Amino acid sequence: MKTFGLIGKKLTHSFSQKYFTDKFERLKLAEHQYVNFELSSIEELPELIKSQRPTGLNVTIPYKEEVIQFVDQLSQEASEVNAVNTLKINYLSDDIEIIGHNTDVFGFRQSIKPFFEGRHEKALILGTGGASKAVEYVLKKLGVEVTLVSRQPKQGQLSYEEINEYVIKFHQMIVNTTPVGMYPHSDEKVDISYDALTNGHLLIDLIYNPEETQFLKEGKARGAKTLNGLSMLHQQAEKAWEIWNE
Known part of the structure; x- marks a missing residue:
């Protein structure tokens, strides 16, 4: 076996x-x-x-x-x-x-291709763990100006308390890389100023269980484009399979 x-x-x-x-x-x-x-x-x-x-x-x-x-x-x-x-x-x-x-790098890069537009020149990445590092790597390669958001921010990072309407307005892409909202805690969501979201925003959640997190629901309710992590999961899994069989 x-x-x-x-x-x-x-x-x-x-x-x-x-x-x-x-x-x-x-x-x-x-x-x-x-x-x-x-x-x-x-x-x-x-x-x-x-x-x-x-x-x-x-x-x-x-x-x-x-x-x-x-x-x-x-x-x-x-x-x-x-x-x-x-x-x-x-x-x-x-x-x-x-x-x-x-393979998160490959998975994230492939999953955002149909959604990424020129106006997404600034992005907020919620979380600073391993998945966040892959997302940051991909976005910087695409020329996006990235700001990390952390509960314990280091120099150059923002705290969640600082994510006000002004910050949301000037970051048209927001990526959640934290486990907040993941099953079985599907009723939870990261604490940001959701009312500042518009139909020009793209919200990406690396969580795929549930299919639509509270984070994505808040974005969709305000006209934002949304993407969950299922496509990324499939893409990175196929890349892993390729590596295992080299």
Whole structure:
């Protein structure tokens, strides 16, 4: 049996297992399985790899940055982003080699193509975790001026209290990379001045469960274009599959 899987702290929200299980059935890969591995600490990863011997792993909240300490080699994008969401694991004669990749970059870039317009020259990114780093990387490559928003802002970042109507007006793209509003806490939303949103705004939420978060509902109610994270999930998953099979 060839094992693939997802590592994270809580995985009840994730669609990855179903996505790959359906894919394996469709391709008639009966000897393949995709397993959710909930880790209370990233320190459990070496033992997981030793006991389960997976060929590849996806990495989600909150381990996209912490996992780097266990990686032997980083792809160029993972190195530049400083976050990893895909591991390719090679079993050598007397050692195990772990290569870290970032397919969030590919997934986000592909998912926003139909929505990205010239007026989206300034963006707010809500959150500063591993997913945020991939989004920032892509947007800067597209020439977008990016401002990060954090509960504990560092120099050059904004706090949520500072996201007033004026800031919203001058940032036509807002991307939520935090888990706020994710199942099972679907009634929650990030605290910003939603009344300042217009039909010129594009709101992107990397969450895909629920399909429409409160964040996106607030935007849609004011005429903004909205995009959830499902397309990004599919795109990054296919990129991971390509990497695992190289």
